[in-house]
Amino acid sequence: MSAVITGTGVAVPPNVVTNDDLARIMDTSDEWIRSRTGVVSRRFVDPGTATSDLAAEAALAALSDAGLHGGDVDAVVCATMTPDHQNPGIAGAVQHKAGLGTAAVFDLRQQCAGFLFGLDLADMLISTGRAATVVVVGAEVHAGYLPWGDAWEIVLGRSDRAPTAEERVRATRHRAWSVLFGDGAAAAVLQARAGRHGILGSVLRTDGAHADLIEVPGLGSRHRPYADAAQIAAGLHHPTMNGAGLYRMAVETMPAAVREALAAAGCGLDELDLVVAHQANDRILEGARRRLGVDAAAMPSNIAHWGNTTAATLPILYHELRRQGRVGPGSLVAFTSFGAGAHWGAVLYREPGTDEAA
Ligand SMILES: CC(C)(COP(=O)(O)OP(=O)(O)OC[C@H]1O[C@@H](n2cnc3c(N)ncnc32)[C@H](O)[C@@H]1OP(=O)(O)O)[C@@H](O)C(=O)NCCC(=O)NCCS
Known part of the structure; x- marks a missing residue:
């Protein structure tokens, strides 16, 4: 049996934050952010909305798109780097909130590559006959770990006051990574179908030696106690990022993984219709695209309006492309991503033909 995507859905939060909004609380500019990253605006949840809330909404939207109900789901795979709590993971909460019965759940921790690894897990569950219907969700609420404190009310346009000197210094200290991210969630329903389509193959790689390219150094078993005021005061709950190393x-x-996946499936680069790549920033996309050797139209970007939504970038982009009619019967699509850990890879996917879709 092959794993075919039969539905997709998104859940994006209401608060749009532009680069100019960020420039109100830190030393940055629309020009700097736009030219270095491609991000024009991003969205954030209101306080009180957790990652599992967005994830459950996206899962329900994807199920509705597939014409299914919660009771039809055999397994739920959730990828996030911003879980509701330290433990448990969010997959159980998503299952419960979306009414997915007692489906088996999996929580993945591959950051920006989480959804990619989730597609492969869904394929393994379906191709081995362990599940017939799997929901894979990528979801993030980054808002809680952005270092803006009370200045959030300025960012969200809910206060006209100027930031304090301390707020501006702190936001500016973290500007290199904080301007990149936005909140959002999306999901895909994968179902067992006969035929040579769906997920054709995957290349997944991890090199833990590069875990320090981007990591949150505090809050974990490395520390005793695992969370304390000293770590917060030292800012160890915020990520450290080697931007040039990541780039x-x-x-x-990413291009190497796409080539390897194509070769393993016996497909040529010229057969690829779309590369759905992680939206970390437009310069990475452009560098990867040139190395892979595909046209700009084949490797779309939507980072301008969402920012980097980490585990949610691939399914949000894929959902948009489906809605725009860019994924047609028989389309060959390569999903590819690179994430903190370091984890990367590619999943090759063939959309069913018109006579095979049912
Ligand atoms: C983060 C990134 C955009 C930084 O771009 P860059 O051109 O490499 O910039 P640098 O880090 O060399 O910084 C250049 C200058 O811009 C400043 N700068 C950093 N962030 C800034 C911001 N938001 N606004 C204005 N200036 C900023 C730096 O302080 C530095 O100033 P200095 O020269 O006075 O020290 C780039 O490295 C990148 O895209 N890396 C990949 C990161 C990524 O995608 N992360 C997501 C993880 S999966």
Whole structure:
């Protein structure tokens, strides 16, 4: 049996934050962010909305798109780097909130590559006959770990006050990574179908030696106690990022993984219709695209309006492309991503033909 995507859905939060909004609380500019990353605006949830809330909404939308109900789901795979709590993971909450019965759940921790690894897990469950219907969700609420404190009310346009000197210094100290991210969620329903379509193959790689390219150094078993005021005061709950190192590794690994997946499936680069690549920033996309050797139209970007939504970028983009009619019967699509860990890879996917879709 092959794993075929039969439905997709998104859940995006209401609060749009532009680069100019960020420039109100830190030393940055629309020009700097746009030219370095491609991001024009991103969205954030209101306080009180957790990752599992967005994830459950996206899962329900994807099920509705597939014409299914909660009771039809055998397994739920959730990828996030911003879970509701330290533990448990969000998959159980998503299952419960979306009414997915007692389906088996899996929580994945591959950050920006989480949805990619989730597609492969769904394929394994379906191709081995362990499940007939799997929901894979990528979801993030980054808002809680952005270092803006009370200045959030300025960012969201709910206060006209100027930031304090301390707020501006702190936001500026974290500007290199904080301007990249946005909240969002999306899901795909994968179902067992006979035929040579659906997921054709996957290449998944991890090199733990590069885990420090982007990591959150505090809050974990490395520390005793695992969370305390000293870690917060030292800012260890915020990520540290080697932006140049990430760029170099991402632009090499994603094209290599796509080529390897194509070769393993006996497909040529010229047969690829779309590359659905992680939306970390437009310069990475462009570097990866040139190394892979595909046209700009074949490797779309939507980072301008969402920012980097980590595990949610692939399914949000794929959902948009389906809605725009860019994924047609028989389309050959390569999903590819690179994430903190470091994890990367590619999943090759063939949309069923018109006579095979049922
Ligand atoms: C983060 C990234 C955009 C930074 O771009 P860059 O051109 O490499 O910029 P640098 O880090 O060299 O910083 C250049 C200058 O811009 C400043 N700068 C950093 N962020 C800024 C911001 N938001 N606004 C204005 N200036 C900023 C730096 O402080 C530095 O100033 P200095 O020269 O006075 O020290 C780039 O490295 C990148 O895209 N890396 C990949 C990161 C990524 O995708 N992360 C997501 C993880 S999966």
